[in-house]
Amino acid sequence: MTDVWAQAIAVRPIGDGIFETTLDDGWRVGGGLNGGYQMAVVGNALRAALPSKPDPIAFSTHFLSAALAGPAQVHTRVLRDGGSIATVEGRLVQEGQERIVVLATYSDLAGLTDEVATTAVPAPIPARESCLPSSMASDDMRRIAPLMDRFDMLFDPAHMGWAMGEPSGEGVIQAWFRLKDGTPPDAVSLLLAVDALPPVTFDLGRPGWAPTLELTAHVRAVPAPGWLRVRHVTRNVAGGMFEEDCEVWDSADRLVADRKSVV
Amino acid sequence: MTDVWAQAIAVRPIGDGIFETTLDDGWRVGGGLNGGYQMAVVGNALRAALPSKPDPIAFSTHFLSAALAGPAQVHTRVLRDGGSIATVEGRLVQEGQERIVVLATYSDLAGLTDEVATTAVPAPIPARESCLPSSMASDDMRRIAPLMDRFDMLFDPAHMGWAMGEPSGEGVIQAWFRLKDGTPPDAVSLLLAVDALPPVTFDLGRPGWAPTLELTAHVRAVPAPGWLRVRHVTRNVAGGMFEEDCEVWDSADRLVADRKSVV
DSSP, rough: OTTHHHHHHHOEEEEETTTEEOOGGGGGGGHHHHHHHHHHHHHHHHHHHHOOOOOEEEEEEEEEEEOOOOEEEEEEEEEEEEEEEEEEEEEETTHHHHHHHEEEEEOOOOGGGGOOOOOOOOOOOOOGHHHHHHHHHHHHHHOOOOOGGGEEEOOGGGGGGGTTOOOSSOOEEEEEETTTTTTOOOHHHHHHHOOOSOOOOGGGTTSSOOOSSSSEEEEEEEOOSEEEEEEEEOOOEETTTBBBBEEEEEEOOOOEEEEEEEE | THHHHHHTTTEEEETTTTTEEEEEEGGGEETEOOOOHHHHHHHHHHHHHHHHHHHHHHHEEESSSOOOOOEEEEEEEEEEEETEEEEEEHHHHHHHHEEEEEEEEEEEEEOOOOOEEOOOOOOOOOOGGGGGGGGOOOOOOOOGGGGGGGGEEOOOOOGGGGGGOOOOOSSSSEEEEEEEOOOOTTTHHHHHHTTTOOOOGGGOOSSOOOSSSEEEEEEEEEOOOOOEEEEEOEEEEETTTTEOOOOOOOTTEEEEEEEEOOO
């Protein structure tokens, strides 16, 4: 059953840079489909539009309207393709309405230099056996967010008190993460990984699934096979909006992706 | 002389969402015009296209080709305008070539709730009298970056050792910042402020002005009049690219903008 993910993001070219797809209700959360899932569908179409540059490096998404299960199109346009970098545009369109609009930079991550110099340290998530599996989520949560059944997520219990009405107040949610169907992570599925956890504001005692306005993901490396560690933090709630930042670490302790967003 | 900035970013509507502008050589750095200046020109056109929503909130920019002094056009398109938020697209075009492409969310920051909950702390920049003024920059630096003469910048000396061949190695550059012509900061000029300092990699002993691929700026509040504090950091250099993050604090100790980018 390793093809659940491949099926969910499959796109078919119909010419002029347009791709057809069928959005799957299994990735719903609340009244619309998960934003990271939409990004991965667009990301997969952009990958198909750029055969020699398979990997998103910077992926800026603005959310316009709620995507629903059913047929949709991805309109792609190559703005520049030179050297090792291409800049592209993607629009997820459904029933004549734009759902998300994306500007992205693509490259071949495997073809870049291996040099890494970093002072970043891996997300401090406890060992998996000390974490709370998403399979313990309430039926209520599962009805709101059926997409939770598409992942194995193991949550740091220090930031899950909100589920029992006792949020830590620190503005952190972090978990081990993998696709349930066994597909190893790649640069496109990282676009999902940065938007799969519950809103970080739950840990501040603020319930409710606020719609994301803008989300920029950066992919730093093709992830090693195995579990990812995903850490979301917010430092700033202002003007009725909040920031939600995220880091993703792979099984080789490498920072493979991050996210910065306004919700 | 408070109109140098207003002149530099002035746009004239010519219909169909298109604006004419004249890019000014005074904002050049190396072989092209400063990216933050280009963002502010596009940001000013988008502001003009949205009379009731003057303030960029999320501003995602992808850089395609080097902008030069001279005539240019900004093509704007409103993707969605409903409630308190609008999503818009802007393209800076010169001689038939796209220079930068922007997706942005606009609103009226003054009309949002005043609630602020934050754990962020102001950039730790020494008092102004302990900092190094940009007016001390070498003639060499000034030839490369004439835009430095458009600002007053007072640099934290702890991260200016690179100018004497002794970088701190920490990956930080920070400074007090204001426009030289006395224009107080606003939401559009913050787009310039997040991209005005020398590359943070100078502090890692890596010289050279690398072109930015992607830069997303978030504006959190209309800044109070007076000096801004701008702090750039990098934690991660990988694959021949690096991240460059930035925070901007106003004279009232409020986090008013941030930037995340891939260079």
